[in-house]
Amino acid sequence: xxxxxxxxxxxxxxxxxxxxxxxxxxxxxxxxxxxxxxxxxxxxxxxxxxxxxxxxxxxxxxxxxxxxxxxxxxxxxxxxxxxxxxxxxxxxxxxxxxxxxxxxxxxxxxxxxxxxxxxxxxxxxxxxxxxxxxxxxxxxxxxxxxxxxxxxxxxxxxxxxxxxxxxxxxxxxxxxxxxxxxxxxxxxxxxxxxxxxxxxxxxxxxxxxxxxxxxxxxxxxxxxxxxxxxxxxxxxxxxxxxxxxxxxxxxxxxxxxxxxxxxxxxxxxxxxxxxxxxx
Amino acid sequence: xxxxxxxxxxxxxxxxxxxxxxxxxxxxxxxxxxxxxxxxxxxxxxxxxxxxxxxxxxxxxxxxxxxxxxxxxxxxxxxxxxxxxxxxxxxxxxxxxxxxxxxxxxxxxxxxxxxxxxxxxxxxxxxxxxxxxxxxxxxxxxxxxxxxxxxxxxxxxxxxxxxxxxxxxxxxxxxxxxxxxxxxxxxxxxxxxxxxxxxxxxxxxxxxxxxxxxxxxxxxxxxxxxxxxxxxxxxxxxxxxxxxxxxxxxxxxxxxxxxxxxxxxxxxxxxxxxxxxxxxxxxxxxxxxxxxxxxxxxxxxxxxxxxxxxxxxxxxxxxxxxxxxxxxxxxxxxxxxxxxxxxxxxxxxxxxxxxxxxxxxxxxxxxxxxxxxxxxxxxxxxxxxxxxxxxxxxxxxxxxxxxxxxxxxxxxxxxxxxxxxxxxxxxxxxxxxxxxxxxxxxxxxxxxxxxxxxxxxxxxxxxxxxxxxxxxxxxxxxxxxxxxxxxxxxxxxxxxxxxxxxxxxxxxxxxxxxxxxxxxxxxxxxxxxxxxxxxxxxxxxxxxxxxxxxxxxxxxxxxxxxxxxxxxxxxxxxxxxxxxxxxxxxxxxxxxxxxxxxxxxxxxxxxxxxxxxxxxxxxxxxxxxxxxxxxxxxxxxxxxxxxxxxxxxxxxxxxxxxxxxxxxxxxxxxxxxxxxxxxxxxxxxxxxxxxxxx
Numbered sequence: 001x002x003x004x005x006x007x008x009x010x011x012x013x014x015x016x017x018x019x020x021x022x023x024x025x026x027x028x029x030x031x032x033x034x035x036x037x038x039x040x041x042x043x044x045x046x047x048x049x050x051x052x053x054x055x056x057x058x059x060x061x062x063x064x065x066x067x068x069x070x071x072x073x074x075x076x077x078x079x080x081x082x083x084x085x086x087x088x089x090x091x092x093x094x095x096x097x098x099x100x101x102x103x104x105x106x107x108x109x110x111x112x113x114x115x116x117x118x119x120x121x122x123x124x125x126x127x128x129x130x131x132x133x134x135x136x137x138x139x140x141x142x143x144x145x146x147x148x149x150x151x152x153x154x155x156x157x158x159x160x161x162x163x164x165x166x167x168x169x170x171x172x173x174x175x176x177x178x179x180x181x182x183x184x185x186x187x188x189x190x191x192x193x194x195x196x197x198x199x200x201x202x203x204x205x206x207x208x209x210x211x212x213x214x215x216x217x218x219x220x221x222x223x224x225x226x227x228x229x230x231x232x233x234x235x236x237x238x239x240x241x242x243x244x245x246x247x248x249x250x251x252x253x254x255x256x257x258x259x260x261x262x263x264x265x266x267x268x269x270x271x272x273x274x275x276x277x278x279x
Numbered sequence: 280x281x282x283x284x285x286x287x288x289x290x291x292x293x294x295x296x297x298x299x300x301x302x303x304x305x306x307x308x309x310x311x312x313x314x315x316x317x318x319x320x321x322x323x324x325x326x327x328x329x330x331x332x333x334x335x336x337x338x339x340x341x342x343x344x345x346x347x348x349x350x351x352x353x354x355x356x357x358x359x360x361x362x363x364x365x366x367x368x369x370x371x372x373x374x375x376x377x378x379x380x381x382x383x384x385x386x387x388x389x390x391x392x393x394x395x396x397x398x399x400x401x402x403x404x405x406x407x408x409x410x411x412x413x414x415x416x417x418x419x420x421x422x423x424x425x426x427x428x429x430x431x432x433x434x435x436x437x438x439x440x441x442x443x444x445x446x447x448x449x450x451x452x453x454x455x456x457x458x459x460x461x462x463x464x465x466x467x468x469x470x471x472x473x474x475x476x477x478x479x480x481x482x483x484x485x486x487x488x489x490x491x492x493x494x495x496x497x498x499x500x501x502x503x504x505x506x507x508x509x510x511x512x513x514x515x516x517x518x519x520x521x522x523x524x525x526x527x528x529x530x531x532x533x534x535x536x537x538x539x540x541x542x543x544x545x546x547x548x549x550x551x552x553x554x555x556x557x558x559x560x561x562x563x564x565x566x567x568x569x570x571x572x573x574x575x576x577x578x579x580x581x582x583x584x585x586x587x588x589x590x591x592x593x594x595x596x597x598x599x600x601x602x603x604x605x606x607x608x609x610x611x612x613x614x615x616x617x618x619x620x621x622x623x624x625x626x627x628x629x630x631x632x633x634x635x636x637x638x639x640x641x642x643x644x645x646x647x648x649x650x651x652x653x654x655x656x657x658x659x660x661x662x663x664x665x666x667x668x669x670x671x672x673x674x675x676x677x678x679x680x681x682x683x684x685x686x687x688x689x690x691x692x693x694x695x696x697x698x699x700x701x702x703x704x705x706x707x708x709x710x711x712x713x714x715x716x717x718x719x720x721x722x723x724x725x726x727x728x729x730x731x732x733x734x735x736x737x738x739x740x741x742x743x744x745x746x747x748x749x750x751x752x753x754x755x756x757x758x759x760x761x762x763x764x765x766x767x768x769x770x771x772x773x774x775x776x777x778x779x780x781x782x783x784x785x786x787x788x789x790x791x792x793x794x795x796x797x798x799x800x801x802x803x804x805x806x807x808x809x810x811x812x813x814x815x816x817x818x819x820x821x822x823x824x825x826x827x828x829x830x831x832x833x834x835x836x837x838x839x840x841x842x843x844x845x846x847x848x849x850x851x852x853x854x855x856x857x858x859x860x861x862x863x864x865x866x867x868x869x870x871x872x873x874x875x876x877x878x879x880x881x882x883x884x885x886x887x888x889x890x891x892x893x894x895x896x897x898x899x900x901x902x903x904x905x906x907x908x909x910x911x912x913x914x915x916x917x918x919x920x921x922x923x924x925x926x927x928x929x930x931x932x933x934x935x936x937x938x939x940x941x942x943x944x945x946x947x948x949x950x951x952x953x954x955x956x957x958x959x960x961x962x963x964x965x966x967x968x969x970x971x972x973x
Contacts, residue, residue, distance in 0.1 A: 015784075015785035016768060016769065016772040016783070016785040016786050016788075016789060017768065017771060017772050018772075018785070019772045019773050019783060019785060020704075020771045020772040020773045021704045021771065021773075022771065029704075031700075032700050032701060032703070032704055035698065035700055035701060036695070036701055036704075039694065039695055039698060039701065040695075043691045043694055043695075046655070046687075046690075046691065046694075047687045047688065047690070047691050050655075050658055050659075050662070050683065050684070050687045051684060051687065053662050054658075054662060054680060054683045054684055055680070055684070057662055057665045057666055058665050058670050058672075058680055059670075061601070061665055061666060061667060061668050061669065061670050062669075062670045062671075062672070063669045063670060063671050063957060063958065068667065069667050070602075070667060070668070070669055071603070071667040072602055072603050072604060072668070073604055074603075074604065074606075074667060075603075075604035075605060075606050075607065075608065075664075076606065076607055076608075076609075077663075080606075080607075080659075080663060081607060081610060084607075084610075084655075084656050084659040084660070084663075085610075085652070085656060088651070088652045088655045088656065089652055092645075092648045092649055092651065092652055095648055095694070096645040096648060096649075099641060099644045099645055099648070099697070099698050099699075100641045100644075100645065102698060102699075102700050103637045103640050103641040103644060103698070103699045103700060104637045104638075104641065105700075106699075106700035106703075107636075107637035107640075108634075108703065109634075109636075109637075110637070161476070161561075162470050162471040162476055162561075163468065163470065163471070163567060165632060165706070165707055167704075167707070167708075167773065167775075169704065169772070169773030170773075172703075173632070173700065173702075173703020173704045173706075174632050174703055174704075174706055174707065175632050175634060175703070176630070176632050176633050176634060178567065178568075178633075179470070179561040180561060180566075181634070183633075183634035184634070196773065196783075198773070198775055199775070200706070200707035200708060200775040200776070201468075201707055202395065202462075202463075202464060202471075202776075202777040203471060204391075204395075204462070204471070204476075205390075205391040205392050205395075206391070207391070207775075207777070207778070207779070208391065208778045208779045208780045208781070208782075209780075211782065271561035271562055
């Protein structure tokens with residue numbers, strides 16, 4: 001029974017971690033994973049002494065053990081005090097420098113260093129789907145974000161409804177999307193593949209289905225994909241906008257062409273002016 | 280079914296608001312669960328009323344408990360509320376884990392909206408109606424005893440706090456029977472909880488339950504702080520106070536400063552919802568970021584409000600069961616105060632992902648790590664307390680040891696989350712859920728249960744069954760690891776929290792493991808109930824009326840168990856820290872006082888139950904838009920306060936002869952009792968008189 005359970009965990013468990021940052025597919029997630037490992041190693045030295053000393057001292061100074069000194073009125077020592085205050089302060093100071101540096105390096109607003117200009121994609125969080133607008137190509141998709149491998153991607157995010165949070169575990173950490181505001185996220189994919197993206201901020205009954213896929217493909221394929229979408233995409237008009245604003249789950253990705261310029265700004269500001277519909 | 284019924288009288292009530300009606304029309308497992316939960320509330324409520332009536336206990340209940348201003352009885356009532364709410368929230372946790380384990384690639388048996396209600400009530404209850412009342416009850420009971428006082432500074436206010444908490448808890452229970460609870464989580468983030476997106480009664484239930492809880496806690500904070508500042512017995516200088524009293528003081532200060540932002544946040548949200556304001560809406564200049572700031576300005580100190588008292592408990596437990604002076608008392612006090620102050624400087628780490636600049640994130644990240652230093656120091660203080668001691672592995676001590684080992688793991692993942700770039704990956708995932716349970720279960724729940732086991736003999740006069748205590752303790756520990764370690768893996772694999780169904784089959788084995796852990800945690804609670812039952816039946820054999828079963832150190836152990844209502848026949852005069860511990864070794868601690876005096880105690884007062892019931896009714900009226908009920912409730916509250924201010928005859932005298940009779944009978948029992956050595960302190964040989972060894 002136990003071995004069966006262990007086998008199950010080995011088979012299924014490793015699969016689970018492959019969906020996360022451990023199996024990174026871009027420079028941002030790779031750097032995050034590297035940072036993760038550095039911090040983890042440092043933390044072994046923080047937790048190690050406690051994990052060793054607690055059972056050791058509790059067991060050694062148990063009541064049955066009569067061979068040891070019993071000093072009921074001893075309760076202070078300057079050298080011990082130094083030992084318990086100074087190393088943690090030193091570790092936190094060291095980690096603080098690392099943290100400050102890493103936070104600036106991995107700032108989601110910071111453009112990735114690259115010779116190519118970043119691909120601009122605008123993201124609107126809707127109930128319960130993601131709208132991706134490619135302003136330079138006049139197309140838009142729902143629940144599918146196609147990107148060329150190797151070229152940095154710059155996302156601008158807003159929400160057409162409540163607050164949501166965009167996460168692509170294998171590529172980049174998350175950022176909130178809020179109505180009337182624009183947040184940003186920079187990332188790139190290193191290798192072709194389909195990566196899972198999701199909303200992590202609960203927003204109602206369809207939340208668990210609000211997933212999208214990031215399709216990273218070589219540049220030539222990406223260009224082909226663009227022309228395909230411009231050709232077969234449904235023209236984006238007011239009816240499309242109206243139906244997208246409805247609360248619904250998109251069963252499969254949708255594609256739109258002839259996206260009007262300024263759609264993102266329009267959707268970002270739309271909420272600001274109108275009174276909310278009160279049912 | 281969806282039309283309002285008598286809207287003038289019943290406001291927004293429709294027949295569809297009743298889970299029983301919904302289950303009748305649509306008998307799915309989901310609706311049947313909701314109906315069963317509502318049924319349990321109704322049936323057990325009626326059963327309690329019938330039982331009290333049959334046993335003719337109404338008068339007793341009213342005079343001995345409900346109107347009592349005795350800090351000890353108020354403390355016990357708080358803990359009763361906490362245990363009832365713990366049972367509910369634990370069952371909800373099990374339902375959620377079962378649903379997730381079942382719902383891999385299919386919708387499972389709990390509908391999405393219902394699942395959202397479950398995580399919202401689970402979180403709100405565990406924080407506001409389990410952890411808070413439990414620790415408030417302990418503080419209420421123990422602090423006056425530890426500082427040598429007869430009651431808290433403001434006993435009526437104390438009772439009102441209890442009754443407001445009870446009203447909030449009742450509102451949580453009412454949401455099971457009538458209507459639906461919020462789906463916005465325990466933090467209730469707008470704009471999701473705004474009327475445009477959630478027009479139902481759910482967010483209103485949440486708003487008013489939490490508001491009642493936060494008002495009660497603000498007043499408790501004021502009460503405890505003033506009690507500790509003003510009511511200490513002669514000689515009890517600040518630096519002579521037991522550590523539990525110190526941590527209670529820090530918690531009280533945190534309550535005073537951290538609860539008002541929450542009250543303001545929920546009040547502004549209520550203005551948005553009731554009167555069309557736009558504080559946090561998407562439209563017309565509202566901004567939900569303000570809510571996030573207000574909420575976490577409360578929310579982060581809140582973490583320490585619930586953890587600091589547990590640190591105090593562990594200090595008492597480790598010191599007592601190592602029979603040794605607490606190592607580094609002063610450094611522990613400094614560390615506690617440092618934590619209390621630093622806890623106000625880290626709130627932004629709850630939303631590193633809101634798009635602020637890297638420098639802001641870095642500053643708050645470093646502040647977050649800094650708070651780990653005094654926390655780490657405390658763990659070493661307890662380790663050095665055991666050093667050269669005589670450690671006994673009693674139930675409270677096992678909780679303390681499990682806490683130290685487990686809490687440090689939570690601290691590690693806390694440092695990881697303090698790094699903004701790492702937080703970006705695991706924020707809002709099960710990693711975060713695992714982290715805060717890893718802090719709060721060992722850091723609060725184990726502490727509360729250790730305190731329950733440790734002080735139970737003081738409160739009720741007999742020890743709890745040790746065997747069932749250990750079984751329960753073991754289940755809490757094993758269950759915790761099984762239930763939450765898998766969540767770290769799932770979070771690192773990108774599984775969002777609050778997910779009702781799962782599409783990734785790779786998650787399945789970990790979800791099974793977590794569900795197994797949740798079941799063991801449920802067993803742990805069951806074992807706790809069995810322990811209570813067994814202990815009540817064997818109370819004769821485990822009697823510790825003398826009151827000092829563990830060779831205790833602080834003043835609460837120097838009186839009988841249970842203590843007389845006046846606590847101390849004569850207020851103690853102390854000349855050092857752990858005066859009682861030393862007195863047992865150097866003087867005669869059980870020598871009678873030279874003379875007895877009359878003692879003035881407060882008379883009972885009905886004002887608190889009246890205010891509690893009226894505020895429960897008023898907020899229920901607000902939830903359902905039964906405006907007459909809301910107005911009526913508010914008038915009753917106002918009238919009760921005015922009426923109370925006219926009551927002149929608030930005290931009664933316990934004559935010196937009565938004090939002498941009570942005190943002497945205890946001192947006789949003390950003289951008769953056999954001192955018990957440490958080796959057999961958990962056996963029936965323990966009559967509450969510790970064998971003193973220096």
